[in-house]
Amino acid sequence: MPGQAATAPIASQPWPKDAWYVAASADELTDRPLARTICGQPMVFFRGAEGQVVALEDFCPHRGAPLSLGFVRDGELVCGYHGLVMGCAGRATAMPGQRVEKFAAIRRLAVLERYGFLWVWPGDAETADPARLHHLEWAESPEWAYGGGYYHIDCDYRLMIDNLMDLTHETYVHSSSIGQKEIDEAPVETLVTGEEVITRRFMDGIEAPPFWKMALRGAGLPDEQPVDRWQICRFTLPSHVLIEVGVAIAGKGGYQAEDRWKASSIVVDFITPETETSHHYFWGMARRFAVADKDLTDTIRSGQGTIFGEDLEMLERQQANLLRYPERRLMKLNIDAGGVRSRLMIHRAIAAEREPEPEAV
Template sequence: MDIEQVPTKTWPRNAWYVACTPDEIDGKPLGRQICGERMVFFRGGDGKVAALDDFCPHRGAPLSLGFVQGGALVCGYHGLAMGCEGSTVAMPGQRVGGFPPIRTFPVIERYGFIWVWPGDAEAADPARLHHLEWAESDEWAYGGGLYHVACDYRLMIDNLMDLTHETYVHATSIGQKEIDEAPVKTRVVGKEVVTSRFMDGIKAPPFWQMALESAGLPGDATVDRWQVCRFSLPSHVMIEVGVALEGKGGYDADDKDKASSIVVDFITPETETSHWYFWGMARRFAVQDKALTDTIREGQGKIFGEDMEILQLQQRNLDRYPDRKLLLLNIDAGGVRSRMMIDRALAEEAGARQLTQRADTV
């Protein structure tokens, strides 16, 4: 293949993506397509997670249709058993020592998630995994879920980096007219795109009234509200949200005067028009209240379900009219800059591949 013909995708490959949660591989394998690669995840005999090409080298059946036995992944078609390193370790009535191994993918289990590196395995660096303070501290509580969304993963990033839509899509929960009226500031801070909006001296919408009361504060109080969206490669969005009693410092208020959270969004591409959306909320108030965690998870699930409906219909329209140009407004700056960061990462990967190919031809 000529250098100019090297295929490119819309996602960086040399990066850590959330692949699944531990409960999804509890005693069984999980097949999942990530960044165009069909993978199978399972827990080996030593308790460590492995990720293999979801392709049995015997007859090509998906290994994910099999089962885990003795720390190996057994194909559900003819019983070929694969080890965590991609080598065939056993098969009924057959010597398998000389079988070539299949591809494996680097994995890390950390912060309550299993992460996979779909690109060059030699480049996989655990230090490039984001530090998530809220996942390691007793001062935070977390609850979340997973949606499979039939749209380009970048549409979800656009959605999360511009929260103006809350006024219209989520009018009964977190939306309010003040979101439209507050100025939006977008900037690049280090390796993050940051979009922020602050609303002072307002009444909290229904979700935040509930949060205030759960934090031991009056739900009908006048508050200062904030939304700080942070995008980082390859496709993660952390949104700092909250309300504080008016005049107590807003975003910087003492914990006793506010209810604050981080909306957690890990967006893992599946295909060019679908992705896995791992969503949740890490909160700093009433952290021991497990019933509240369940209530917030249920409410947040409904909110993100509203987003999913819009985004999937948006994707259908874009597929129907691929040549139509879309308008850009000032509220789109966060999504635009996030896409620019993705494009730079793609260009860097393409350049590295070209250098490798040139070296191979010398």
């Protein structure tokens, strides 16, 4: 009818596109192109002549070969199939014995290098806003040390968010490292503050589990005394979970204790969708104790890698089950509130991107 907005059918989209996702750690990008599929889009990353990061769609306009199978020369990307040269703007600049100035351009994506990571904006590059990238104090402060790694995981990225926003599973999946029965017994609180979903629990006067005994020793604190432990999970769009974790000698103030009485850290979880059933998982730990101890950084990284490897197996098998039985409805309990609220925030972000613009009358 005249005057009504047109409403076109919208394809399924399981992730926000107008957002910054971690594409790689900065040290992954060497002198060769790096291929990565993000939010269903094959991309290729390389460095231009000035050392700047460039992200293009991984598609050669000549014959459709993946540009990531080529090489970088003088800050441009050379296709490994027939030698077509692609410039940083996504346009062909040369090809042996051929004129290529009329070749159609390929898509260039907005990309940033910050905090030791490469961040890509899968949506329209013209709308990419660097101010929407979260500030990460621990990544640029000498008062923090960081060590981390990467896993490719064959499951829906939202299953990982569920996992991280409900740490009850630690008692069972990670029983030999960070799990303990007190996690089950401590009440969990879930709240939404602005653009953040928070779940948190505090456990006072307990024995530290093995991983945290190691951390106490690394902080120069006794590991046999009772401790106060905390877990504060913070989800932010599009799919980041940062978890404040730590232990303090019991009776010294718990989460609010002075640094000299505690081992305090942030578990870093950057979860980047690849396909509807796979994602890139960039994990690590930033800590505020013994920051100059590189051996401790390596020890914590190794321990974390083992812990997250246990999650990997559980999540991939969970995904396989969900695909096998798509008609089954899953139960929701109070401990699932953080994941449910996070998914709702993701859903609303996707819906906002889908909102059709009114047709001119």
